[in-house]
Amino acid sequence: MIIFLIAILIVTGAALSPVHAQSWQLPTDAQRCPSKWGAADERGSGNHMKPETVLRAVRLIRTGEVFELGRVLRPDMPFSPGRKYFMEMKRTTMNAGRNRRGSNEEIVYTELGQVGAQFDGFAHQTIGDSLYNCNNPAEISTRTGFTKLGVQNVGTLMTRGVLIDVAALRGVEMLPDTYPITVDDLQRALQRQKVTLQPGDAVIINTGWGRLWDTDGARYLKTNPGLTTAAAEWIAKQDPMLIGADNGPVGVTPDPDPQLSNPVHQIALVVNGIHLLENLKLEELAGKQVYEFALILQPLKIQGGTGSTVAPVAVR
């Protein structure tokens, strides 16, 4: 009898505190290293980029319609704390010569790897003092860049893109401020859209939150709907080339577990070596119900960089 009562208490407790029951735990080093791509691997999910991947993407281009998913770089766009973007147009130089050639150029000061629509590389995040594939920052970080894992290694990514429109699944243009996207949400959305994921895909989540980028930057940054740790882990199991979203952190912010700070970033970048793509503009893609497309992005080759601002497109 007592055992029975205890059992009931345990079950009730679990039911009442879902967080504690499913608390995400940091994997141990042994659990995540070496990477499935090899002990010396620096490329992570970028290893999916092969000629076949390009062809797979190309096959999805039927009309040549291009959707710009990137952001205009301007000083007043939303920034994660501490970041900025400034551009100063230099004075015009009139060159010598009878052709009266005037030249204009600008100087830019910004966290070039982490502003606008941004692509994260593997030097960006750590678990304690450990990076992707258990690289040690103390050994590979310098004042002018990381000697391994730098974003200059990525190159153009061109692959099949799949939009998982969770907002549409929930019948809204924009999910609520801290809506936690579950595995169930993802699976039902894919079902509804009649699309399945394949290894090497660019998995793009539409939350609708990107609509705030131009209209309410403060709200855009304060919290956001996004993936739960479980949802992120489920996507990771689908072996994608990258996970993208129309928000900054990709993961729901704040995470339901108040003791966790953006764990989805760690799940993707540190644990699984999967690239992230953030702050996308998805209204058009979602509005036209474009669920399958060629995704193309070109991270700048910032030597030793943690990531790159990008201007990606979806093409169909």
Added chain:
Amino acid sequence: MIIFLIAILIVTGAALSPVHAQSWQLPTDAQRCPSKWGAADERGSGNHMKPETVLRAVRLIRTGEVFELGRVLRPDMPFSPGRKYFMEMKRTTMNAGRNRRGSNEEIVYTELGQVGAQFDGFAHQTIGDSLYNCNNPAEISTRTGFTKLGVQNVGTLMTRGVLIDVAALRGVEMLPDTYPITVDDLQRALQRQKVTLQPGDAVIINTGWGRLWDTDGARYLKTNPGLTTAAAEWIAKQDPMLIGADNGPVGVTPDPDPQLSNPVHQIALVVNGIHLLENLKLEELAGKQVYEFALILQPLKIQGGTGSTVAPVAVR
């Protein structure tokens, strides 16, 4: 008889002083404005970017092989005078939370529109105090960018790319220091390669000069083989989407006419509204004799910017 002798002298004079005979003359405003794309046009050759253009490019992708044509961004790469690139990796921030998430990011200071492999927009060059389509800098320039002609308007360009390998035509890996590429060179190279140009193409010139980028930056910058004004004007008549090269100025430097300063830049950007793509890495493409391919590039959406560093690819 005297008239006959005078005629001979004139012909001989013309033959002996080709520069004076064919000196490039700045077109008048009336000759170049309004642009063929319309009096209010800001996009110039970017107007070629249509769904059909994408399909035309896609049809050339057979194997999915990708050639990276861009450059690693590093502080010690070659720069036109006055330009620079610096990246400082910030201190790691350990975020609060039990998941011990560390964050890394870098601050970059550079002429983001004009370093590395770079794409020129139409705010970059003037003839006197006039820009493409006779836009007036005094009316559209501000400290923080141009209010018209900004590179943020360009978007991804994806089109048929044609490599014109002038170095191979001349039987060398690298053309001489100030080799002036003529119309005849271009035509014979195309003939040799059995390729013809089509409107909307990305016309990419291989001089071989790009080999110096990593090995002898001083020489790379000092002079370069490149297009003569006549060759540039001939390409312009082919109505391309852009003209690219594995050098900085695209035009031969110095121009054979010592009174001209980089007139090819004006012919392309100011007179014809044709984009330029510079400092490309073409060794692999030329080495494998890839003359026809899909060219993809994604200029950053630098609001009001004169251009953008890019990481373009050729795909076949």
Added chain:
Amino acid sequence: MIIFLIAILIVTGAALSPVHAQSWQLPTDAQRCPSKWGAADERGSGNHMKPETVLRAVRLIRTGEVFELGRVLRPDMPFSPGRKYFMEMKRTTMNAGRNRRGSNEEIVYTELGQVGAQFDGFAHQTIGDSLYNCNNPAEISTRTGFTKLGVQNVGTLMTRGVLIDVAALRGVEMLPDTYPITVDDLQRALQRQKVTLQPGDAVIINTGWGRLWDTDGARYLKTNPGLTTAAAEWIAKQDPMLIGADNGPVGVTPDPDPQLSNPVHQIALVVNGIHLLENLKLEELAGKQVYEFALILQPLKIQGGTGSTVAPVAVR
């Protein structure tokens, strides 16, 4: 009779519209050039800096008490539109060697000549396309500085400083938002303080507005009490080394004449070649009624610069 009535109307009209009656008029080039310091002069009021000036200042130092008049440089201080200040602390470098020497340094990005407590040089302002002493910007401006009038020529300034406490004269800690300081205000304040001006003085105006620097930056910038054009011209006639204030523009903002934009800046810098010193912290000096003191400031030698942030002191 009619003429008499017309005369009365004219006089009345002038009396009723003081702005129109005393509207400040831009001097002609002939009226201000060449400078009284000579046609080739670049130093303006800095020419007052002589050994005698230093001794004159030193004689005022009796107790050695130092008043810091400068501002802490921080990213969130008040800025004139378009200006900024950022400092990023680099990663620590551990140098090789058994002495385990670690090094820290920061990178700063700012309008170094025009932030914080700032000292204006003569390249900073123009009347149309003319600078101090009728220098032509087109001839002396470059992308990397002015070839004449640069602030690197100034050097340390050490002179007798006189505080004119207009706020105290008016019986307040802080003058109202757009209080226009008149010649009468200045003269009565000096009388009240029993101090007279001498050539070569640093004339420092206390408006009390500086109290808002740390507490209400938005209000600090929006408007400010300050000198009228007449008051500025009167001070200029006293032949000072510089005019300083605890506000940004020195002149009242907005000027009572809505068609004028900060004319006091032009009166000082362009017309008379008198340096300006802005955004000072004067609470302590005014609170202790220190009206005469040695003023010491050290503009950085920014080659070709328009000014310099400074950390000046008053010593008595």
Added chain:
Amino acid sequence: MIIFLIAILIVTGAALSPVHAQSWQLPTDAQRCPSKWGAADERGSGNHMKPETVLRAVRLIRTGEVFELGRVLRPDMPFSPGRKYFMEMKRTTMNAGRNRRGSNEEIVYTELGQVGAQFDGFAHQTIGDSLYNCNNPAEISTRTGFTKLGVQNVGTLMTRGVLIDVAALRGVEMLPDTYPITVDDLQRALQRQKVTLQPGDAVIINTGWGRLWDTDGARYLKTNPGLTTAAAEWIAKQDPMLIGADNGPVGVTPDPDPQLSNPVHQIALVVNGIHLLENLKLEELAGKQVYEFALILQPLKIQGGTGSTVAPVAVR
């Protein structure tokens, strides 16, 4: 007898290998902490700055002659590795208004605390992971500055300055490339100059090396004459306000002990909390044999900064 011979060998060995005999040893934490200024002290030798110090300096001002000891800030000046200085003059803004007021300003990008003639604060150097007064960088360092020991706390320093002209002592204008200045050198130079040190002095060493700043920056940086550790420790015992020199590291570079990296920096900043002043221009001061003077410097109030570029003067 054997003991006698052994003694001789020991003495000879010591004489022949001064390095090994007198190798500088890092002090333990207990030996240097807490600082003599107190366990919570952040100001170190800046604590010498009192009214009496100012008066002591003022008493040395007899003629008002000013010697500029600072450097023009320009992009091509000598830099320690990794440092830079860039200034871009913005486009002129024409303000609205009938007074046609044009404004010029520049944007600067530089290690503002560590370029030109520079003043070092106590956040600049560590012994292992410990700063001055055993402050722990992990506790007080942030991406945007140090929360303790920041240079904004220093304020103007005005004190008696003493030039120790070691070059003149040795009968040269410039000491040899790696000349190690000994305690004996300092004492004999002071004797020759008939000057003695007092607590709170600014002790300025003339090596003559500063002559290379404008003429041979590469040589200036490669090595330099300077203080030995013993000489630095001897000066520290004289309880100065700061130690300055016309070289970058102050200490001889390289140090005679090849296993030490710039130990003089640690002796001054970390062990003793004594400020350093580097890259001074001393030719005039030394040339005119000015051995005693008022030294005035005004470090910028860079919040949380490691130091500040300065434009100091000697006045007599």
